[in-house]
Amino acid sequence: MKRAVVPSDVVEGTRKRVRRQEPVSCETCRRKKLKCNRQQPCSSCVTRRLACIYGSSEGSHRTERESEQYSQSPPIELGNPSKRQDAFNSLPSQAPDSQPLRYNRESQMTADWLETIHMGDRVPTATPKSLRDELDELRNNEKSFPSDTLLPISGRSWTASQENPATISLLSYLPKEHEAIALFRYYTDFIDYMYHIIFPKKVEQQIHGVYRAIERKHPPDLNHMALLFSIAASSLYLQLSIESSIYAGICSREFSFLTGAALIQSYYSVNPTISGIQAATIIVHHASNMSCHPSVSALFSQGALVSQAKNLKLHCTDSPRYRDLKGISSVDAVELETRRRLWWDIASYDWFLGFLSGPQEWTYMVNPEHMKVELPLNVDDGMVDGSNRLSRPSSSPTDMSFFLERLKLGIVCREVIDATSYEHLKGLEVSYDKILKLDNKFRQALSEIPEFFRLDPTSRRRFASLYQKRPTLAWQRCLLQQGYFSRLCRLHRHYFIRGAREPVFSYSHIVCLQSARKVLAIKRIMDEDEPRFNPPSSVVWSVMHHVFMAAVILLLDVCFNWDDILAEKRKEEVLEACRMLSNAQQSSSLVKEGINAMMGVLQKHWQHGRLTTATGQQTQSLLQLNTEAVSLREPPHPALSSPETVPNSSTIKQDMPTDFPSNATGVDELQLEDIWSEMLDNSGNFAIEDTDWTGLLSELTNATLPYG
Template structure:
């Protein structure tokens, strides 16, 4: 039946003809999204002429920014501009479980949360992302100016790393240089593995190549992306760890994509290795996209360094030419020793790499680091300055000394640890002696009042040295504490191990003292030390050591003074919670686990107290039962989140102090029938942490 004409009115009989293209010629050719302005944002970013062709009249070009524009081209301020990330983050939360009967279980668990961007995956999924942190009171130089954010609505990691158009994700040159300067001032002093003047020339070359429409050096591009990732993560972590994680994820992906497109695995370069090391040092490569994750695995970095023959720079078969660039050779030594130090330090930390390392000292021939800045003196024969002269490499030299001792510790105790045997206490004392021998710093790295006054002017002109001084002392005291902590409780009751008990307490107190120096002394840490999770990790570890000692000696004559000492450390953590969302999430995650197991142990002890007469054998069985072995056994003991105070996870200083006070007040009810806190702390080792 035919339809009436009136019913067909307004219904087109066929598709309207296709309109002329409205994107500019560059965006059409490169298949980029054009915002249709004159000039468009893509051409402005690349500093290229923007042409729409004769077929498109100027009246067809919209000068209004569309809602779905992919890039905002507003200029950043002179200090910096930090992206307010609207990136969709796709995460996969992995879980690992470790079952070890050691007395160091609390510390092992805490050491697994070393980087801030690992913390959210160590928290329950129902808690992640629920409480978006408010704007922090503490701001670092280079932080975004309110009202002038760079709105990021693109997701690079959704594309194929082998074909993604890398130049399209470059920031404007002014932005890139600002982030590079931020990296030089606040990040590079820890791992000085670049030559700033050389990298600046490489960044200039990148943008010049874009302007001239020439081919880019993808390894230089990877290095720039890694620097941007590090700078943005540190800046954004102050306000929002979610945004910091999202931005770093995108730029790590771009770093990996640039390396893949350059065929870096087959043709490695120094710049590519620098990019990999920057990601490994400053970011969590486990958070990056799976398509590029393998690029940043520690073993892959070591393999690429060996492909560059860095492990045999000074072997006779590789004689250096008379006209060789000696600073280039020294840079290669820096990269190798930085990687070796990193490898050996990892061997004495909890995780899958514990008790092992990849670089053996007998399988390399590389001269020691020269104590110089970034230029070779006129005398090339002996260009290294005395260690008493502060340089950019002074910190790296001391870090290498610590790493070598950590390697010796692994060599000495790995055999017993991997077989579940107790290490001889005489061996522990010998390793303690080696650590203390390495704890002999140049005068400008010492913390005594005389040295601090003597080098006050040096710290004012070179604040990085003052910061390195504090970080070095924290690192040494943390390792000393780790070496002895399995004897902390045992040493309080057995004079044979009393030295370890004293060392643990002294080291914990020293870590807290160093944190006070960071906060109170000049020059002030920038960014503040309270926003750096690795620093606050040491503080939390020290607080737990002191807490354990108070709980074991709860009836000591100095118990009240020790409780106040613990609460002082708790107040440091409370202050840090208010300074950084990343630190807040880390502390909340650890407090949730710690408080939960504290209550479990208390309920177990209450059951013991209410039971009839229990003989020694039954008490021993009960002590072993304090460690849940099956999921069904654990289910009845675990308090739910509703059992905790509603504000236990909100990061307020008062609540955190209340929780620690409650634990201190209930310490007399805890059971310490075994030499260690195995019963209370076993499940802490099995906490859900993503690697």
């Protein structure tokens, strides 16, 4: 056999390395084995909204350059808006010609799988028109961005949601460390007390851990990044809602998207973690998840929370089998309590949703017979350690007092569903005896709440010093009481009008009126008593939702009893509630949108209320004028309390302008009281049927209902 001829460029048995030909297809097409049209960018990358990279030398050094660029960014001074703005603009951004961040080959393969298989039908091929319109408005708006916000974002192009969540460079959108801590402090001071599903000290350590990993040029924990992004989304949403609904919505949407992107890149769907579930739960409770990008919105639904909690075996936390598998002596006390808090928060939220109008009404997903989880300890966070496993009595105020009392209310709501779901789903009328028994359950639970959560003058004076020392307790007592009376009113509202006509149901009529007046009285306590709500209660949408529903109950009573001897006094009650709503409209742009969303429902029913007189026709014209003058596009996420606070975008006309006209300041507030005054003056001409007003109350709840 003829020996192969050795090329002349072989020296001492070593072949000379021949330079490899540069690839003609982009890296993404070569990796995915797709046909590349070799344009810049190619059509395949444009369709998938990916960075189109030619050549292979650039990508390998991206992570290192990104970390160096981040660490060399100048510090941002929160006290100086101009300096912090310039510094923030210098943070690294996702350049159009950069390659997505990859930590290792395994994460790259998993991200590709998520994109092509799991997320394929959810990743859109173009930016949603609503986001394009809002971003254009943000860029063209002459009004400067609020200067006292925690995170300076003016002038920065927030377009994270245009990218693929499985491949987006998360470090490019990470705030500076001291900014992240400032957002975290705002969350713990003004938001966390609503649900308290975290241990602040531990979460703060996790946030610092993210930045220590970046300094060492190590990949940070993606679940901890998701938790950081969720806290940023909720903090900015609340703070910016006082300034502008546009900015609040965009910031919340972008950080919610980054939260979902971090969860996707951490394989959260197949490998959930405690931090990941905390991040998703915070978005569900506190951020504007109604406008979340479709590629991540599925992560923030109530069904997803329940499913992931079960995947993590939260419902088996205290079962003997789980303890044997994990070894109860080796379980960290903080982790154990976190698991219990998360599970009971998810379960109670599920039961609250079941007692609200909407698609989930009269049903729930968490069956108490299919779980074994002890209640969280009634102790302060600092007292949770391996040596202390004893819970303090409910009469002792702790960080967990409100959590546990709210859970008791959720259990009562679940019992209402169990007792009445058959009749409601079958279209049968619930017997009045059953309503009275359920009323007793609410009364019993309400009578058992600790004294420091009561609102009678004696208790308020007795615990005044405690409220000054722990102001969150003063706020929590109001939220708890509002929650009880609003749901007690809901229990009886089917018999509300019948109770004014038929003596056998008179108790329900009295309870609804008493509950509505209690809700309004509690709002006055929030506004007048010390310590004051911070932020003010008027910017908390759940509070104003309760006020609006109470005002409608009183309005309906005037309409159906317009010739009552106390009609004038009742009209003044309604107008006082209307003034609360008007003041709230001036306090928060997002609350303003929520009020107008509910006003749209009320106007629709009133316009169809068969107003037959000439005065009634004038009222209808005024209502129509107000509808044209005061328009909205997206309602706020209440996110700060009860589930009924989240707006339903299906009730809002998508072709209306986003914000109110600049010259409308004082017009919509003035017309709000004018409209209610006209409705009261013409209450005798209101010819709505019984079945219509029950539909009105349901639609008012649906106007701000979460699908999560």
